[in-house]
Amino acid sequence: MSLLDPAERTRRGVEQQAALTGAPAPEPKTLLGASWRDFIYAEVWTRPGLDLRSRFWIAMAAAACSPGPAEILDNYVRGALTTGEVTLSELREGALHLAVYAGWSRGGAWDQSITRVATSLDLAPAEFAPIRAEPWDPAVRHAEGSANFLAVMTIGGPPPVVAYFDSGILNFVFGEMWMRPGLDQRSRRWITMVGVSESSSDTPIRSHTYGAMASGNATMDEMHEFVLQYAIHGGWPKASVMQATVFEMGKRVAQGLPFEA
Structure with a gap:
């Protein structure tokens, strides 16, 4: 068996950290700093099993949900923009999407980071479509939300018997937000997976993993x-819950079995 060279890992980490944050990689001053370079950037971000755009969405959403230094999230946002993997308008959509699954406060932290980075890069403000520009028929919006819930989740939606199900999930989340054209469904899915992982709530974790x-x-x-990329900010205990769920739901999907709450 050939041995792996730690100097080569460090070289790769410096190169990747600079490319993925859009700024020169600083020389680590602590053990934790060295682990960012030698493990997170050199080993996790370079894995071939997931495209770079997806890794950015997972990393940004997870960093926005974590109480760490603001510069960590800013670095990811800057990297997403400077690599061209994500546009400014897509980032704004991402912040709204995270707000639903992790709370408007965390979505707001991401939105503020986007503003800081866009200002530092002298970018023009991103245009965005309003939540809804024209008058609507409440019954039509409800029907659209129910149909979109089925398309996204692959299972039927909840009965509209309480405000949370009716006004929240069916009318806004799936009747408006998931239907917005400014961000593709796969990207929305990664942001959602971070949000439900952070919730530690069994049914959302299992249903969204299945979906x-x-x-x-x-x-x-x-x-x-996804589980490994999320673990960087969510931590190994929360990620272990997700890993078990991926095994469970993956088996059901592979066998063509329906979701069971």
Whole structure:
């Protein structure tokens, strides 16, 4: 067996950190700093099992949900923009999407980071379509939300018997936000997966993991990569819950079995 060279890992980490943050990689002053370079950038971000755009969405959403230094999220946002993997308008859509699944405060932290980075890069403000520009028929919006819930989740939506199900999930989340054209469904899926992972809530974790694979948005191998990318900010204990769920739901999807709450 050939041995792996730690100097080569460090070289790769410096190169990747600079490319992925859009700024020169600083020389680490602590053990934690060295682990960012030698493990996170050199080993996790370079894995071939998941495309770079997806890794950015997972990393940004997870960093926005974490109480770490603001510069960590800013670095990801800058890297997403300077690599061309994500546009400014897509980032704004991402912040709204995270707000639904992790709370408007965390979505706001991401939105503020986007503003800081866009200002530092002297970018023009991103145009965005309003939540809804024209008058609407409430019954039509409800019907659209129910149909879109089925398309995204691959299971039927909840009965509109309480405000949370009716006004929240069916009318806004699936009747408006998931239907917005400014961000593709696969990207929305990764942001969602971070939000439900952070929630530690069994039913959302299991149903969205099932929906991610049953809809074709992600393969089981990609979901395994998601777990590792998420673990960087969510931590290994929360990621272990996700890993078990990917195994469970992946097996059901592969066998053509329906979701069971």
